[in-house]
Amino acid sequence: MKPADSSVPLHPLLAERWSPRALSPDPAVTDKQFTALFEAARWAPSWGNTQPARFVAGRRGETTFDKLHATLSRGNHGWAGNAGALVLGVARKLDEEGEPFPYGEYGLGLAVENLVLQAVAEGLVAHQMAGFDRDAARQAFGIPADYEPLVVIAVGAQGDGDELPERLREKENAPRQRVALEELVFGEGWNSSAF
Structure with a gap:
C-alpha cells in the first residue's frame, strides 16, 4: 500500500486509492464485487440527473474481457491481462x-x-487507462456515434510489483506525488494561493 502523503488526514478510501499495474490473477472479482462497482457508478451525481455514463465490462475468462x-x-x-475485470467507460456526447x-x-x-x-472499499485496486484504441472499442461493441469511449479501467487484486518489467517496476515503486495545494487552489486571484 502507498497511502497518500496529505497535509491533513483523508478518508481511508481516498488515502489508499492508487493505480497499481501489478495485479494478481487471484482472487477473481466476485459477482457481488462486480455488481457493487456499477451500483456505485450508477449513484454518481450528474448534471440534471442526466446520467451520461455507460460501461462495457467483462471479467477475466469472458469474451468481453x-x-x-x-x-x-x-x-x-x-x-492488464491479470486484471479480474476490464471496464470501458463511455460518455454520452x-x-x-x-x-x-x-x-x-x-x-x-x-x-x-x-x-x-x-x-477500494471492496479490497480491490483499479487502474484507469487512456492507452487504448477507441475506434477498435467502438467497432468491437457497436458503440453508437452519440457516445464516446474514453477510458478503460483494470480492476482486480493487487499483485507483486517485482513481477513487472523493469520500467513498470520503477513506476510501481516510485513515491506517489501530487501538485502542492499552494499551486492548486487560488484565493484572491489566479496564482494567489488560498493556502
Whole structure:
C-alpha cells in the first residue's frame, strides 16, 4: 500500500486509492464485487440527473474481457491481462436532437471515480487507462456515434510489483506525488494561493 502523503488526514478510501499495474490473477472479482462497482457508478451525481455514463465490462475468462484487452495499447496490454475485470467507460456526447450533450465527460468522470472508490472499499485496486484504441472499442461493441469511449479501467487484486518489467517496476515503486495545494487552489486571484 502507498497511502497518500496529505497535509491533513483523508478518508481511508481516498488515502489508499492508487493505480497499481501489478495485479494478481487471484482472487477473481466476485459477482457481488462486480455488481457493487456499477451500483456505485450508477449513484454518481450528474448534471440534471442526466446520467451520461455507460460501461462495457467483462471479467477475466469472458469474451468481453478478451475484446477489451485486445483494444489496449502495447504498454497496457502486458500487465492488464491479470486484471479480474476490464471496464470501458463511455460518455454520452450528443442529445436526442444531435446537439452537444452538456457535461457528459464530467458525468462519466464522476461515475468512474465512484467505481474506483468502491473497488477500494471492496479490497480491490483499479487502474484507469487512456492507452487504448477507441475506434477498435467502438467497432468491437457497436458503440453508437452519440457516445464516446474514453477510458478503460483494470480492476482486480493487487499483485507483486517485482513481477513487472523493469520500467513498470520503477513506476510501481516510485513515491506517489501530487501538485502542492499552494499551486492548486487560488484565493484572491489566479496564482494567489488560498493556502
